[in-house]
Amino acid sequence: MGRTRLIFTVSAFAVAALATPLRAETLVVNSYGGPYEAIIRKAIIEPFAQRTGIDVIYDPVGSASQDYAKIKATGGRPGFDVVVMTASQSLQGCKDGVLEKLDANSIPNLAKLSRRLTETAGPCGAVHEVQYMSLLYRTDKLATPPVSWSALASSDLAGRVVLPTFQNTMAIYLVEMFSLMNGGDLVDNLAPGFRAVAVIAKQSIGFEQSSAILESYIKDGTVWAMPFWSGRAQLLVDSGLSVDYVKPKEGTIPLVATLNIPIGAEHKDAARKFIDFFLEKTSQEAWVGGYKVGSARTDIDVPAAVKARQITSDADLNSLHLPNLTTVAERLPKWAEQWERDVVAHAN
């Protein structure tokens, strides 16, 4: 008995002594759940862990705005090292001093990104994907595919449209697009846009914030058309559902997604390695192929089907309307009040 105990004790000390030097570096990545999580694990996290030996803890809790609120509330120490947010939050976080500035010396692949998109996200955000607001519709319900955003206001879609809440970026993008179409502009004169979206609200079934719930309405046939991000729209098409999506003739606005490092992150070196890995040509090809989104790298090789529908070139980028995101962020609270008064109040 005594010998067994001795062997057990020595073994336990040996394991403990060896485990410390062999313990891998850990990186906490905060992003989204659902299909996003499955794809990022396969396309990015697993290959990254294999190559670097860094353990990645994936934290899918919270939306980008909740994550940003957490970063701000903790003074840049939210408990994760890399976070997926948007260009708008990258700019705000840089201004507030809660996000780390990124440069090509420590993240060489930053130099390979489109300059226009890099400037859009500012010095604290590494653009790792680009989607655009598309018009998603049921192919089995609409006789002819819609070609314009105005289709959402047509009587054929009465009671068959759902709108995003103002907390979803698509809401303000929709107002901006309708503003452009009705004599206004992207930032300074949104009144025509609010008026036009109020007309759609009258025939909508209501408002929803999360993409997952918006998606469920079109899946079960309650809704026949709605604005939706192109990447997730493509995933729905690929799932075999009777849906398709278009980039309407008036154009659209992109959603520029970024990787960010909170200023007080514990593992900054590992975070920079992760971002550089994500921006590598092969990683971007895997990500674009997997999540069906566009890339800020224009030198990647992607399937023709993806190239045809996503943002993969400078020409694609130039076809999009890009509002000044700093101004948008500043005016958002005012527009939120206007949305409540002019749009939500007119809904059924």
Added chain:
Amino acid sequence: MTIIALEMPGKPRVFARGWIRFLGLSPATCLLVFFFALPMGMMIGMSFHNPSSQGVSLLSYSRFFTDGLSLLGFWRTTLMSSLVAISATLLAYPVAYYLARSRGRWRSIVFAIALAPELAGVVLRTYGWLIILEDRGFINDVLLHAGLISSPLPLSKNLFAVVIGLTHVVLPFAILSLTTSIQGIDDNLERAAQILGAPRHAVVWHILLPLSVPGLISSFLLSFTMAASAYATPALLGGASFKVLATMISEQVLFYIDWSFAAVMANALLILMLVISYAGVRFEAGCRQKYQSVAGGMK
């Protein structure tokens, strides 16, 4: 009847020494100071913060009273919480009376059924109501299939849905609160009145209800404060069309990152609850005084 008088051998010495008497209170006091009073003070301070100038200002208060939407949220919260408190108290009273007065096997079953909703989380129960109330939910489906309506009734994303959902959430608490209160009413009073020829409704109206006022008030206040501070149920069943202070605070904190304005809204919610609680306590004291004077006059 034998009366046994219990006499104590002397003056009680349990909490005789000065500071020792406060020792038992210190854990709860520390907890309340650090996790309630201090954050509450910080929140009040934050409401006077001007994010643009980094100074002190009344800007957020001025916005609260002038933008129209915040006051609308405030009135919605008051109306919603009042309706929930009234519905929960009315629904809880008969159940509480049964639980307080019955002794049989059924009492345990009714008690378990009354508390059963608490076994499922609030979000789960709220989603359940969403499935029942939404346009293509259970009720509308049945009515549409039966040919009783031609288009779905607006049962969700409005005040009606939120009141239904929240009443379900707070009902067990109202039942518990009222049961304790009714148990404290001597049932001999009811029997005596009935023996003297009072009909049942007169017993309820002149004896049971007046003596239940403290329980009714505490049930109302508990339900009101729980409803006013609830977030998940108004967010899910009220949606974008029916925003209350709790959901508006969440938006300001998480989406607009305007903590000063969120603090103003939170203060407004706090003041609303304090005013209602104070009014409830005063009302109860008034009722007690009235019945004492009536009882005094009858002597």
